[in-house]
Amino acid sequence: MEKKITLYNTLTQKSEELVPREKNKIKMYVCGPTVYDSAHLGHARAAVTFDVIERFLSHVGFEVTYVRNFTDIDDKIINRANETGIPAHEISEKYIEEYREDMASIGVKRPTVEPKVTEHVPEIIDLIERIIGNGYAYQSGDDVFFAVKKFKGYGKLSKRDPDDMLAGTRIDINEKKEDPLDFALWKGAKPGEPFWESPWGRGRPGWHIECSTMSMKYLGPSFDIHGGGKDLIFPHHENEIAQSEAATGKEFARYWVHNGLIQINREKMSKSVGNILNVRDAVTMWNREAIRLFFLSHQYLNPADFSDTTMGESEAALERLYITLKRAKDQRKNKNADDSELAGAAASFGRKWVETMCDDFNTADAIGNLFELTRAVNRSIDSRGWSPALEAALKEIGHFGKTLGILEYEPEEYLQTIKLQKKSAGITEDEIEELIKERNSARSDKNWKRADEIREELSSRGILLEDKSEGTIWRVKG
RNA sequence: GGCGGCGUAGCCAAGUGGUAAGGCAGCGGUCUGCAAAACCGCAAUGCCCCGGUUCGAAUCCGGGCGCCGCCUCCA
Numbered sequence: 001m002e003k004k005i006t007l008y009n010t011l012t013q014k015s016e017e018l019v020p021r022e023k024n025k026i027k028m029y030v031c032g033p034t035v036y037d038s039a040h041l042g043h044a045r046a047a048v049t050f051d052v053i054e055r056f057l058s059h060v061g062f063e064v065t066y067v068r069n070f071t072d073i074d075d076k077i078i079n080r081a082n083e084t085g086i087p088a089h090e091i092s093e094k095y096i097e098e099y100r101e102d103m104a105s106i107g108v109k110r111p112t113v114e115p116k117v118t119e120h121v122p123e124i125i126d127l128i129e130r131i132i133g134n135g136y137a138y139q140s141g142d143d144v145f146f147a148v149k150k151f152k153g154y155g156k157l158s159k160r161d162p163d164d165m166l167a168g169t170r171i172d173i174n175e176k177k178e179d180p181l182d183f184a185l186w187k188g189a190k191p192g193e194p195f196w197e198s199p200w201g202r203g204r205p206g207w208h209i210e211c212s213t214m215s216m217k218y219l220g221p222s223f224d225i226h227g228g229g230k231d232l233i234f235p236h237h238e239n240e241i242a243q244s245e246a247a248t249g250k251e252f253a254r255y256w257v258h259n260g261l262i263q264i265n266r267e268k269m270s271k272s273v274g275n276i277l278n279v280r281d282a283v284t285m286w287n288r289e290a291i292r293l294f295f296l297s298h299q300y301l302n303p304a305d306f307s308d309t310t311m312g313e314s315e316a317a318l319e320r321l322y323i324t325l326k327r328a329k330d331q332r333k334n335k336n337a338d339d340s341e342l343a344g345a346a347a348s349f350g351r352k353w354v355e356t357m358c359d360d361f362n363t364a365d366a367i368g369n370l371f372e373l374t375r376a377v378n379r380s381i382d383s384r385g386w387s388p389a390l391e392a393a394l395k396e397i398g399h400f401g402k403t404l405g406i407l408e409y410e411p412e413e414y415l416q417t418i419k420l421q422k423k424s425a426g427i428t429e430d431e432i433e434e435l436i437k438e439r440n441s442a443r444s445d446k447n448w449k450r451a452d453e454i455r456e457e458l459s460s461r462g463i464l465l466e467d468k469s470e471g472t473i474w475r476v477k478g
Numbered sequence: 479g480g481c482g483g484c485g486u487a488g489c490c491a492a493g494u495g496g497u498a499a500g501g502c503a504g505c506g507g508u509c510u511g512c513a514a515a516a517c518c519g520c521a522a523u524g525c526c527c528c529g530g531u532u533c534g535a536a537u538c539c540g541g542g543c544g545c546c547g548c549c550u551c552c553a
Contacts, residue, residue: 013482033553046553076551159481160549207551229553233482236552260483261547268547297491297501302484303546313490313502320501323515356492365492368500378516382509448511455513466514473515 003060005358007225008301010233010256011157015360018255020224026062028054029215029253031228031236032114034071035095036080038278039102041262041306042269046229047108048292048405049259049300049361053227054109055403056357066111067218069211070096072118073204078193088194089118102279106288107405113218117210121196124205124213127247128185136246140176142188142201148181151242157256158234183239185209208239215253216244226253230261260303269306277306287418289406290315296363296404315478317371318406319415323475324374326411327381328394330470334385343389345376350396363404370400419476424462432463436472439465 005018020026030050033043047068054066072092081088096116103110117124128144131137137146148154154162162181184206189195195202205213215223221244228237237256244252261268264275282291294314298304349369356366377393401407409418416429439454455465464477 010482031553034551040553042553044553049553074551155481158548161480164480165549227553230482231548231552234548235550259553261553263546266546270552294490299492302491305490309502310490316503317490317501320515327516362492365499368492371500375517379518382517443511446511452512459513464514467510467512468515475514 003354003358005057005060007255007257007360009254010258013159016255018224020062021222021254024062026057026064026225027219027223028064028066028225028227029211029219029223030066030068030111030226031211031232032068032070033095033099034074034076035092035099036074036077037095038280039095039099040269040279041264041277041282042229043099044102044106044108044279044282044291045262045295045304046227046259047103048106048295050227050257051108052296052363052404053225053257053361054111055405056361059399059403060354060358064112065219067113067115067215068111069214070099070114070116071207071210072096072116073194074117074207092116092118098280102283105283106279106291107408109405115214115218117205117214120210120214120217121205123217124209125186125196125198127213127216127243128209129199130247131185131243134246134249136242137185138178139200140178142203143176143184144186144200144206145177145182146185146239146243146246147178148183148242149179151246153245154242155238157241158238160234160238183208183235185243208236209243211236212240212244212247212252215240216248221248221250221252223253225255225257227257227259230258233258259300260298263303263305265307266305286311286315287318287414287422289408289414290318292404292406293318293367296406297367299360299362299364301360321370321374321407322409322411322414324377325394325397325407326415326473328377328386328390329411330468331381331386331390336384336387339380339384339387339389341389342376342380342387342393345373346389346393346396349373349393350399353396353400357403366400367404370397373397415475423476423478425460427458427461427463432458432474436465436474440472443467 006015007018008014009016028050030046033039050066054064057064070092073088077088077092080091084091128137131146132139132144136150137144148162165181186198186200186203187206188201188203193204195204215226226237241252263269264277267273267275269275269277290311294306294311295304297314352369353366356362356369373393377390380387380390397407420429435454435458439451442450442454458465458474462477463474466473
């Protein structure tokens with residue numbers, strides 16, 4: 001392992017070389033969902049982003065410990081419980097289950113550890129006591145607050161000056177706080193709310209403290225990468241830093257990595273706009289690999305605008321890759337002398353995609369390299385069929401695909417079976433084969449009229465035919 | 479008001495000092511019974527605008543214009 005990896009660090013606002021605290025090991029914590037509702041595309045993009053970062057770091061030889069939490073007790077869950085009459089823990093369990101299914105449905109691997117807040121309350125209480133002991137937090141009634149102004153580094157992540165932060169904001173004035181900027185580490189329970197016993201009475205953890213507790217429990221007081229969506233920079237991550245460093249006196253996370261947000265048809269995706277797209281709905285409309293390819297065709301730092309048009313383009317791009325993969329596999333019998341040009345292109349792609357990924361996980365750039373190799377592959381197939389170089393190119397494409405979590409189907413499976421379920425007008429593979437047989441006998445009789453009728457009929461039902469020298473093949477259009 | 483970011487062909491999108499990747503759509507050609515796929519070629523003389531630095535800028539600096547995110551729960 002001697003790859004030099006650079007990544008953009010929100011904390012320093014610069015690209016920096018990734019230097020792990022422990023040689024060859026990366027410890028990474030990513031904020032997971034608060035489980036009170038179904039996962040949406042924003043969760044999906046964050047999960048895919050860090051999934052690919054994890055896969056790539058592993059690919060180049062790091063041993064990655066990846067922690068992603070579930071926030072399973074929180075005001076939003078309690079509100080949902082009050083609205084529905086369903087106990088809070090049942091709500092959170094339900095959406096944890098859903099989240100796992102949804103992420104699996106878009107090929108996101110499970111992290112090393114997925115801790116839940118409710119299983120770490122004793123550790124949370126310990127951490128709060130340390131913060132109080134160090135003079136950075138105070139009890140007020142049955143709540144505990146973090147004293148923001150006492151922590152000199154407050155604002156260093158989000159580049160805010162605490163002294164300026166009150167002007168024009170909507171910070172709620174709570175007379176239990178010594179300063180309006182202070183935030184809750186522990187919240188006393190109101191009647192009927194879930195609670196745990198604590199030195200300050202019955203209550204529950206505030207938002208933020210759980211991530212400090214669980215990241216430090218599994219990764220140590222100082223670790224390498226802390227990630228999440230850009231929307232978490234303030235206040236969540238700012239507060240995590242303050243709490244954690246107030247407790248330990250040590251640097252918390254070294255590299256702060258934030259993925260850009262999703263827009264839907266050029267609008268912010270939000271509950272108030274009413275345009276939230278859930279993962280479970282999205283996967284009924286588009287193939288999961290097309291969704292991943294869509295995300296990964298954007299540099300993770302930038303926003304990504306999701307729409308029928310942009311998704312259609314991703315599906316078309318994915319299709320081009322699979323068509324090429326299928327062409328390549330169909331050449332197996334057609335062995336020929338090696339193709340030095342393709343051999344060079346394959347080797348150069350192998351180097352380039354890794355280099356490109358080393359430069360801040362630039363999947364979009366690397367995908368560009370992939371399409372250049374795709375052209376070289378097709379050119380070689382046209383001129384000489386199968387060759388050792390083709391084999392090498394496919395192998396390299398496989399490595400890259402595996403890192404991105406795409407191109408994992410058999411080409412026929414993708415082009416036929418999978419798309420048939422989604423796109424075609426109720427036709428079976430057997431019916432298609434039957435019509436192809438009939439058409440081919442018409443073709444051998446030079447009955448072009450009948451042959452074209454059959455092509456037309458299949459076309460109107462979403463099936464596209466291609467007459468190859470080896471025979472007629474088909475795939476689902478669109 | 480404060481902080482951060484973005485503006486590259488019809489659309490999507492890389493590229494952050496060395497002379498514009500890639501995908502989709504389009505046009506011309508080869509191939510084909512016709513198609514499709516594939517390949518070849520064409521397509522931004524220029525990267526929002528105006529100045530500046532430099533041998534050289536989409537890339538750096540200054541000033542505009544436009545758009546967006548965060549500052550409240552949020553991936």
